Amino acid sequence: MHLKILVTAGDGIGPEVTNEAVAVLKDVSAAHGLTLELDAKRIGGIAIVQDGTPLPKETLTAALDSDAVFLGAVGGNEFNSLPPDKRPEAGLLGLRAALGGFANLRPAFALKELAVNSPLRPEIIDGADILFVRELLGGLYFGQPREWNREKGEAWNTMRYTREEVARVARVAFQLAQKRRKKLTSVDKANVLEVSQLWRATVIEVAAEFPDVTLEHQYVDAMAMHIMNRPRDFDVVLTENLFGDILSDESGVITGSLGMLPSATIGGKVNLYEPIHGSAPDIAGKGLANPLGAILTGALILRHSGGLEAGAAAIETSVRKVLEQGFRTPDLARGNVQDFKVLSTKEMGAKVRETVKELLK
Ligand code: NAD
Ligand code: IPM
């Protein structure tokens, strides 16, 4: 087996966490006879500085020619005054649109090894395992018209979905629910928004194809609370682009840190893999970033693009073992801090590799 991966490490902590994740990926793939063909290209702020655009043609061409794209993160405070279409984030959104993946899978889970590091009580999060299916190519992010009209002192964005866009992502979510605990929660704001009424009506229509899955609906405001109060009650959570962005970051609290959460985007020409966190300018370049979200994203590459479930499982098991032994990056060193051995980004990456090697012996 052979897998061609384009690495777009991006900005801030993006390169720091991606380096560790790629090193783990290489070891695990080699041990399973999977050859990796790795290429690296610029995206985001670094591409603005060096190429004059957040998504250089060369990057896009290489991405479309890959089996999978592995993205670190984009963005930096020095770009904050740029309009949305010129910013580092526009590079990522352009890449998402070009690759075509519309279903962004964001698993949010409580690891028992991390129960003491979450600000939520262990009895609330114990066993929580939510799979967010975030629609990634529609809604406010891509809807037209959009403008900031400075003369009028007015700005507008458009939240827009077609029935087809909702149905295709709903099908992915129902199929995933069938393989899990067979419960799907669709999140919308159908008490206020027409676009959410279309969303809900379409999800109900699609549900008829999946009679074995229990469907419930929640309004997004209430859902933000339910996730914190009773995260164990949710299995697959389906929602639109912006709501999914917000709820998935919130769910980082269940794990203990945003730096733990991976994601995979499927359904298009080329799958896109990225940890859900950003470039974290506040800690960039200091060796403080948690690479485990990126490393777990590597596991998703092996599972969804490499057909290597055993390799994915080896990475996930190694992460748990490292945490079990008390190793933490600073973002997770909450609770009984004296019980933990706090590691830098590189040290944590090395620990996972060491553990993977032991496991694969
Ligand atoms: P962020 O996710 O970068 O950081 C939020 C907080 O979480 C910060 O305090 C940060 O230090 C911490 N954090 C995030 N990842 C961490 C990790 N791996 N280890 C330890 N701590 C971690 O969000 P932000 O600060 O709102 O945004 C910063 C920039 O990142 C912005 O430009 C934003 O647009 C961009 N961003 C990019 C992506 C992406 O490229 N996929 C995702 C989210 C945000
Ligand atoms: C994410 C990020 C992106 C998003 C930004 C950087 C465009 O927040 O991947 O969660 O909003 O989708």
Ligand code: MN
């Ligand atoms: Mn986000």
